[in-house]
Amino acid sequence: MKKNILLAFILFSFCFTSTGQNKYKELDALLNKNSMIDAMTVLEKLKDNPKKDTLDAEYWLRYSKASFTLYKYENAKAAIDKSIKLAPQNAAYHFEKGLMLNRIGEPENALIALQRAVELKPKGEYHYWKGIVNQQLNKLKDAEEDYKSALANGFETPELHNNYTNILMINEKFTESLIHANKAVAMDKKNGMAYSTRSKNHLYLLNVDAACADKSAAYDLGYMRVFQIPDTICKGSFIQKMKFAGDYCAGSNMYKQAIKAYSALIDKKEYQSDIFLNRGYCYYKLKEYANAEKDYLKALELPNPVKDLLYDNLSLLYFDQDNYTKSIEYSSKRIELNPKNHVPYIDRGLNYRKLKKYDEAEKDFNKSLSIKPDFFRAYGYRAFLFLELGQYRQSLEDASKSVEINPKYAYGYLVLAQAKQKLGQTDFCTDLLNAQKYGNDEADIAIKQYCN
CATH class of the missing domain: 1.25.40.10 (Tetratricopeptide repeat domain)
Known part of the structure; x- marks a missing residue:
């Protein structure tokens, strides 16, 4: 989730002090x-x-x-x-x-x-x-x-403390940020934005009751952009409140705080599949792979597991650890659940390519495209497969197709540039610049090496 930084601006005014003139x-x-x-x-x-x-x-x-x-x-x-x-x-x-x-x-x-x-x-x-x-x-x-x-x-102004609070929250300094949130409110008890900001801070600290109180105060003061917590949560049980806090923290990329919320639920013997799934995801994002694996596998054992999502997460988890055989196992399980889902075929194909099982990889990319002919990622990954096999013309065709379908597909431009370079086409730097423009970090190195 993208974080929105709320700036508390003082209106730019022409009031100023003359320097003695x-x-x-x-x-x-x-x-x-x-x-x-x-x-x-x-x-x-x-x-x-x-x-x-x-x-x-x-x-x-x-x-x-x-x-x-x-x-x-x-x-x-x-x-x-x-x-x-x-x-x-x-x-x-x-x-x-x-x-x-x-x-x-x-x-x-x-x-x-x-x-x-x-x-x-x-x-x-x-x-x-x-x-x-x-x-x-x-x-x-x-x-x-x-x-x-x-x-x-x-x-010192309430606006300064409010802005400072937002930055400290983004940097996950929640205890320090609360000090400044309190100062913003103390300096102006009718500042709805300050209460709304402090509400978010309380939620990050998993104090849902305090967050709800500040939300209501901001709303009562007429602040229209109040930080939203549903009334059903504010009036709900500890379990509902902690789930909401955990989900909000996870969605805001505050994974450590989310883990604390989910762990508090698990400590209360709330053994629900989605809680272990969500905590596992947070561990995964923090690259704590062993803890993530334990939680995912535990989630599969519990009633009503979301198997498709869990298999997907386990496949990614093992892929990131270069355990391609295990990754294939779970992407295959996902395919068994729904053979018409085009996504797990490219996941399994990537694993086969890593294992240099090129025929199997190509079959999976082809299968994905047979289900969804405009799936640009399948074209992009098959383009790289052809590049690796030295089939540069086919790589060029697939990479071109991927960016034709999605003109902002950074990886597609990167592979397209490499295919053009192998074929001696001199305009490959244009594609590298597009790859860089749309967020591919690898393009930076290539641009410095070939395009300056």
């Missing part, structure tokens, strides 16, 4: 209204000022803010750059530039400006906004350090 007091009052009409008035007054004022960095700061309000972004950027040119060591101008660039959708450039601001003056507010931009760019370690620096430099 009272002659701009009237203009500042107009700018602080965030009105387009007032911004036009500011620009007119600035243009009427004596010419020497254009050598004043504060003059260009007001010009930038007024232009921004009027959606004249290029003018706003040019004006703030003039402020910086006139006073390059003034951190405030770099900060204002960073805020503006972030608002107009240039977070990378905003980060550069904010980084310069904190270098010139490590002000807590500057670190906070730099943290927000880093969080937007998914640079979570940097954002965590920025929020920590903001607090160390005396800047």
